[in-house]
Amino acid sequence: MFVRSRMTRECYCVSPEDRLPAVYESMRAKGFEGLPVASEGKVVGVVTLWDVLNRLARTDNTEDYLRNTPVRDVMTDQPITIHEDEIIEEAALLMFNNDINILPVVNDEEQVVGILAQSDFLKIFVEVLGIRRKGTRITLRVEDRVGELARVTEIVKNQGVSIISAVTFESPGHHMDIVLRVATTEAKPVVDSLVANGLRVTHVSQVWA
Structure with missing residues (x-):
């Protein structure tokens, strides 16, 4: 069982310059706790709901913060990724050992081709x-x-x-x-x-x- 057969291919990436309200709506629409951040098709970071809420708790002006803060200010840069041809067990181990909820999937050119989330592993568990x-x-x-x-x-x-x-x-x-x-x-x-x-x-x- 390989990553490419279990990942979500319709992966919506956000830009480092996107504002947080749009990012939140994308997460809600896709049902993910986080999304890859890409520039020119390549992963440059990951932004999660926790990243947004953590920063939000430290600001006095919530509305202004959401409206004006770009993704690059809250994202985790140099994210962990996995190649689409890796075995699914390697993906599970990466997520477990690094305590992450989403894992961007890349091809040979380091371009985003999908995403793995914890919910994907629940589906695998049910199937196995x-x-x-x-x-x-x-x-x-x-x-x-x-x-x-x-x-x-x-x-x-x-x-x-x-x-x-x-x-x-x-x-x-x-x-x-x-x-x-x-x-x-x-x-x-x-x-x-x-x-x-x-x-x-x-x-x-x-x-x-």
């Missing part, structure tokens, strides 16, 4: 977990060792049930939690088979699209 598909959610706690996930999926396969999604999470004490979403609402035979094979099932629930 198969949340919109009906079935049963099964959580297991297993030892963190080679072959455990393969063993679990083999047991499910032998029951003739398809796996919608399978994700792992770190757990204390050299263990990991496996969260399966299987394509059946009658999952008792699957659960019984997992337990019969010595696996610890910690939670089962039906899920509905």
